[in-house]
Amino acid sequence: xTRAGLRTLLREQRSIxxxxxxxxxxxxxxLLFSILLLGIAQFWQLTLDDAVRNAARAVQIGAGTTSxxxxxxxxxxxxxxxEFGQAAPNCAGTLQYAVQGGPSFTGTGGITRATLNAAGxxxxxxxxxxxxxxxxxxxxxxxxxxxxxxxxxxxxxTLNGTPSIVAANAxxxxx
Amino acid sequence: MTRRRQLGxxxxxxxxxxxxxxxxxxLFLGTLEILLLYRTEAKLDAFAGSFAQMVSLQEIAxxxxxxxxxxxxxxxxxxxxxxxxxxxxxxxAVDGLQPFPPNGMTLDVASVTxxxxxxxxxxxxxxxxxxxxxxxxxxxxxxxxxxxQAIGTNGANGAVTMAxxxxxxSAMVQGLGDNIIIVRATLQYPxxxxxxxxxxxxxxxxxxxxxxxxSSTNVTNVTATPAPSSTLEFSCTGxxxxxxxxx
Numbered sequence: 001x002t003r004a005g006l007r008t009l010l011r012e013q014r015s016i017x018x019x020x021x022x023x024x025x026x027x028x029x030x031l032l033f034s035i036l037l038l039g040i041a042q043f044w045q046l047t048l049d050d051a052v053r054n055a056a057r058a059v060q061i062g063a064g065t066t067s068x069x070x071x072x073x074x075x076x077x078x079x080x081x082x083e084f085g086q087a088a089p090n091c092a093g094t095l096q097y098a099v100q101g102g103p104s105f106t107g108t109g110g111i112t113r114a115t116l117n118a119a120g121x122x123x124x125x126x127x128x129x130x131x132x133x134x135x136x137x138x139x140x141x142x143x144x145x146x147x148x149x150x151x152x153x154x155x156x157x158t159l160n161g162t163p164s165i166v167a168a169n170a171x172x173x174x175x
Numbered sequence: 176m177t178r179r180r181q182l183g184x185x186x187x188x189x190x191x192x193x194x195x196x197x198x199x200x201x202l203f204l205g206t207l208e209i210l211l212l213y214r215t216e217a218k219l220d221a222f223a224g225s226f227a228q229m230v231s232l233q234e235i236a237x238x239x240x241x242x243x244x245x246x247x248x249x250x251x252x253x254x255x256x257x258x259x260x261x262x263x264x265x266x267x268a269v270d271g272l273q274p275f276p277p278n279g280m281t282l283d284v285a286s287v288t289x290x291x292x293x294x295x296x297x298x299x300x301x302x303x304x305x306x307x308x309x310x311x312x313x314x315x316x317x318x319x320x321x322x323x324q325a326i327g328t329n330g331a332n333g334a335v336t337m338a339x340x341x342x343x344x345s346a347m348v349q350g351l352g353d354n355i356i357i358v359r360a361t362l363q364y365p366x367x368x369x370x371x372x373x374x375x376x377x378x379x380x381x382x383x384x385x386x387x388x389x390s391s392t393n394v395t396n397v398t399a400t401p402a403p404s405s406t407l408e409f410s411c412t413g414x415x416x417x418x419x420x421x422x
């Protein structure tokens with residue numbers, strides 16, 4: 001390109017706003033979708049909190065059977081997903097849970113809390129054991145978010161430092 | 176003139192974005208802040224409530240010969256027999272607080288009652304009978320017991336005043352043997368701005384629960400004749416106790 005041609009191009013005024021929008025648009029949409037993702041994640045979080053609280057209450061009062069009802073792992077997931085699954089996709093497929101009972105929350109013979117790693121995985125991922133009347137029960141539920149936006153730290157979106165939303169309940173089973 | 180106007184139309188979108196971006200950023204941070212604050216309050220509320228409920232199942236009461244509850248022994252701090260201790264329940268409740276860490280958490284649990292017995296001298300008032308803090312245990316974020324704050328004394332706390340209002344129909348403690356559990360939990364909430372300002376507000380939630388009298392093995396002196404008369408008494412036989420709440 002000649003010097004004269006370059007000068008003409010630099011002075012060109014047509015489509016200037018389209019070019020600027022092409023530069024700024026990605027940043028704008030990045031911010032907008034980040035806000036949207038945050039809102040969706042926290043909506044799911046509150047729905048999960050409520051679903052787990054209701055399922056925990058069912059476990060606490062001894063509702064359901066130990067074969068397929070809420071007193072079993074599969075039944076617990078069904079109970080949570082009947083509510084939470086209305087809002088979030090693939091609840092039954094991705095929900096991780098640890099429902100553990102024991103004579104105490106701490107100490108020898110007590111409940112061992114399942115751990116959540118930085119990748120948002122609960123370990124062990126599916127436990128349902130030891131529910132006894134009048135004894136402590138710890139319920140931990142984790143739902144890995146099925147959507148993300150590149151460059152957005154998911155720990156910020158879930159507000160807990162991991163790419164999963166977490167709900168937990170501690171209770172004593174009814175006598 | 177024409178040339179200046181042409182030059183002035185350059186970078187308009189960039190300038191507009193520069194004006195909008197801080198607002199969008201504030202909107203993003205503000206959304207974070209409100210959601211986080213709301214959820215922390217909700218979790219703390221559930222924390223206090225579930226702890227109160229857990230304590231209410233650990234009843235250790237003594238009844239007199241007519242079946243009237245006279246004293247509620249303190250729930251032990253550590254596990255004892257069939258009773259789960261307060262520090263253990265506290266540790267469990269902290270697990271239930273996930274994913275929030277118990278930063279700056281305090282947990283006060285008091286059993287407030289009106290009994291015919293003389294008020295303990297430690298309560299400072301000698302009126303008999305009187306509403307008083309029958310026992311109280313305060314814990315810190317490590318669930319270790321700390322000193323006793325004045326959660327259960329009359330008027331020391333709004334929730335307590337509500338709960339023990341003297342003789343009004345709305346009061347939860349209305350007569351001899353009536354007894355409630357008051358749990359007050361606090362948590363430090365740094366928030367999004369706290370990351371920058373390194374300051375933290377303290378959130379507080381209070382929960383109230385009735386004793387459940389859930390375990391007959393924890394109730395002493397289980398012979399009750401004649402049948403209990405007041406609304407919060409219960410009758411017991413050799414095989415267990417039957418509550419007469421509201422009957």
